[in-house]
Amino acid sequence: MKMSVALVAGLLLVPAAGASAQGVDDAQIASIVVTANQVDIDAGKLASAMGSNAEVKKFGQQMATDHAGVNAQAVELVTKLKVTPKDNPTSMSLKEGGATNVASLKKLKGAAFDKAYIDHEVAYHQQVLDAVDKTLIPSASNAELKALLVKVRPAFVAHLEHAKMVQSSLTK
């Protein structure tokens, strides 16, 4: 209860720039969203090209398509809101993590690639979902940006469940 009061007090003290009690403003959230999608697009394209299992290739292609769609919608909204995505520790960390993952995957082939890709997809979607729930949605100050995050959240849940299904099929 004390935390809630502190959070509300923090939100009431939000400066004009829109920074929240949790330290990310809308410009930083925009950068995190665009980066999180781009990281999964890059990995998905690699999996659709290098995957050996048909389900892994299909999943990779779908990640590239779905996240490109979400990104197009996010970019359209932030352009309309005149919010310029701003780099921040979270978006930089996502970008670096994505580049490291792609570099590691490129060294693998066949079943080892499939397993490494899908294991990372499960962990990544869980990580992004946690960020959406714990940081992005609570911190978004613009109502339309918050609504977009709420609307795309189920896509991350669906991808996580789908990735787990593919992961499970690989171990059979």
Next chain:
Amino acid sequence: MRGVTLLAVAVPGLLSCSGHGTAAVSRTPVTYTVTIEAVAFTPPALTVKAGDSIVWVNKDPFPHSVQAKNGGFDSLPIQADRSWTLTPSAPGELSYVCALHPNMTGTIRVE
């Protein structure tokens, strides 16, 4: 002449509404909409009559599909802001799934 035409159209409706219709009087087909948004079919379950149409409208920013679990129909990918229509002609229970997002499911009960 126009009056005659209107009367001819109106009469079956009147008969049907008053409960005196016969089997020969056909029911006007209804079109239902299932919205695809936030990776879900809404409503997930629908009951229709044979000859009615169901339109699935994709409001997500990426493709979805409507595929019968028994293989009876397949929309193939429905792009963002596009729709796909099915007009079932026979009674039955049609369970379907989005082939791209396997946890998205729905049911059409055709009477």
